[in-house]
Amino acid sequence: MDFSFSSEQVELYDSALSFAKSELNVEASAQVEDFPRGLWRRCGEFGFLGLPVPEQHGGLGLDTLTTARVMEALGRGCADTGLVFSVGAHLFACVLPVLECGDEAQKQRYLPRLCAGEWVGANAISEPEAGSDVFALKTRAVRDGDDYVLDGSKSYVTNGPVADVFLVYAVTAPSHGYMGLSAFLIEKDTPGLSVGRPFQKMGLSTSPIAPLYLESCRVPASARLGAEGQGAPMFKRSMQWERACLFGAYVGLMERVLEQTVDFARQRKQFKRAIGKNQAISHRLADMKQRLDAARLLLYRACWLMDRGQEAAMEVSLAKLAISEAAIQCGLDAIQIHGGLGYVAEVGIERVLRDAIPSALFSGTSEMQRDIIASHLGL
Ligand SMILES: Cc1cc2nc3c(=O)[nH]c(=O)nc-3n(C[C@H](O)[C@H](O)[C@H](O)COP(=O)(O)OP(=O)(O)OC[C@H]3O[C@@H](n4cnc5c(N)ncnc54)[C@H](O)[C@@H]3O)c2cc1C
Incomplete structure (x- = not known):
């Protein structure tokens, strides 16, 4: 078993993270009218909008695992999870089916525009x-x-x-x-x-x-x-990609929030010592780390299976379930550790919870993921 990434994967992750941090973090608006068109274009320029699409159609031509890893960098670097979610929905539920099922004319009309950020899917x-x-x-x-x-x-x-x-x-x-x-x-x-x-x-x-x-x-x-008649299998396949790769972004989000919360626990002093010196706080952070790494490993395994063309429906559901539930718990833990500041909107911590809650609903609810897992257990 090899847990290492290639030097190309490491380089791509690093450049995606640094691009997301420096280019995609302008003040996010709470207004639905304010879909960030400019940032969308920037996502297209980097290649986020066409990660698994072959270069000839305007994408980066990445495999599933590398796609998930770059989504992880995007979720970690970009604090606007709304933008990140829009990227994932566009890419896995619209671009991917065009790539996999489109005829040549459809690929030529849609893929370059969708990958470049000229169009939204x-x-x-x-x-x-x-x-x-x-x-x-x-x-x-x-x-x-x-x-x-x-x-x-x-x-x-x-x-x-x-x-x-x-x-x-x-x-x-x-x-x-x-x-x-x-x-x-x-x-x-x-x-x-x-x-x-x-x-x-x-x-x-x-x-x-x-x-x-x-x-x-x-x-x-x-x-x-x-x-005609291919719609349901096409949708199932796109959900498999979405449940795997879009949720890479939530792994990245958790990593960012954990780093931020550890820093806070080291700096914030009460009773003349850092709050992180209390086991009640440090153990909560240890549990956050454990949930993050477990969810991440489930994701990598699911993507690894997909890249080998193996059956991965149960493994994808295990990953999706673990990531979404860990992300919600991560939001709750981060708020609790930040105390009153965790509840103040400007600080940006309460937003993590609000952005994480729908992850247990979209792409199939947690109950539906458990149903898929149970059916693979023979129930
Ligand atoms: C942020 C967000 C973005 C979305 N984007 C899109 C999109 O782009 N395109 C799109 O087509 N849809 C989209 N959806 C819809 C999403 O796919 C559905 O909300 C989801 O599939 C659940 O369906 P529902 O809301 O009708 O809930 P319901 O199916 O009515 O479920 C309600 C509750 O009952 C539970 N439940 C239902 N059946 C069972 C059962 N058999 N056993 C146990 N529990 C059960 C569910 O798990 C849930 O807890 C989005 C949803 C959200 C929240």
Whole structure:
């Protein structure tokens, strides 16, 4: 077993971390209207928006493990987890399916724009009646000559208010169940497609989320991504990437918060000594470190399996579950150790908890991850 990274991986991690720290940390706004377009472009310039995409299509051509590691650098270096989340949603739930299932014309039209940061991508599958039971979706796409006509509504679309292209999942063959779903790439100005009002939410404030409506939305058959009926396996595959690599960013976030909290525990004095000298504090920090490293190792193993083309669904769920739950606990621990300052918004610690809580919901809830793990145990 080899736990070391190659010198290229180390170099890339270091440059991604230093870029994120120096270029992506301008004052983050709490307003949903303020999606940071300029920083998005900067992400494109570095290559964050196309990490696993081959260079010929405008990306960096990285494998899964290196992609997760660079996402880790991004999450550690950039304090705006909303921006980081938008990058991950764009990359793993929109760009990746285009890369893996797109025809040549689709790859040429979308990948260079999406990787460069010229365009923003979004993924629309969840519906009011289809959340965890996602394949129960009702949006229909009916073939009409050379076109499809889509009708339905989607409940939460990350990047929706700023997206240039939406990957929309719809039922094309109602009697075929899981194999009756198809995916469509729909551009923002297409008649019949409209984005609802962005939600106010507790965290990830610079990552706008909104519902999406499709009313007699007509698209050419060439907008279909992959074959008819390929939608569900395509979505599952993109979730495997997202559950692995996007969550690398939360590993990076935890590392940053742990460093910050250790520093604070060494400096803050009460009763004439550093608070970190109390076991109640130092053991809490030791537990934070233990959860971080355990979650990180689960992630690396899952990515390692994916890079070898091996079955990794359970390992990916184990990693996603461990990271999201560790990130929430990390937010709670950091607030407790910072005392009153942990609760003051300007200090930036309470934000960690607000940004971590949704990680146990999106990309499949913690309950759904436990279901996947249990089913691999034969239950
Ligand atoms: C920040 C954020 C960004 C998102 N971005 C997108 C996006 O870009 N595109 C998109 O399509 N969707 C997106 N979503 C939607 C997300 O995928 C869903 O919220 C998620 O799948 C859960 O669905 P739900 O909210 O309908 O909850 P529900 O499925 O209604 O679940 C409610 C509760 O019941 C539990 N539950 C449900 N079924 C079971 C069961 N069988 N056994 C045990 N417990 C169960 C759940 O785990 C949860 O705790 C986003 C959500 C969030 C919070």
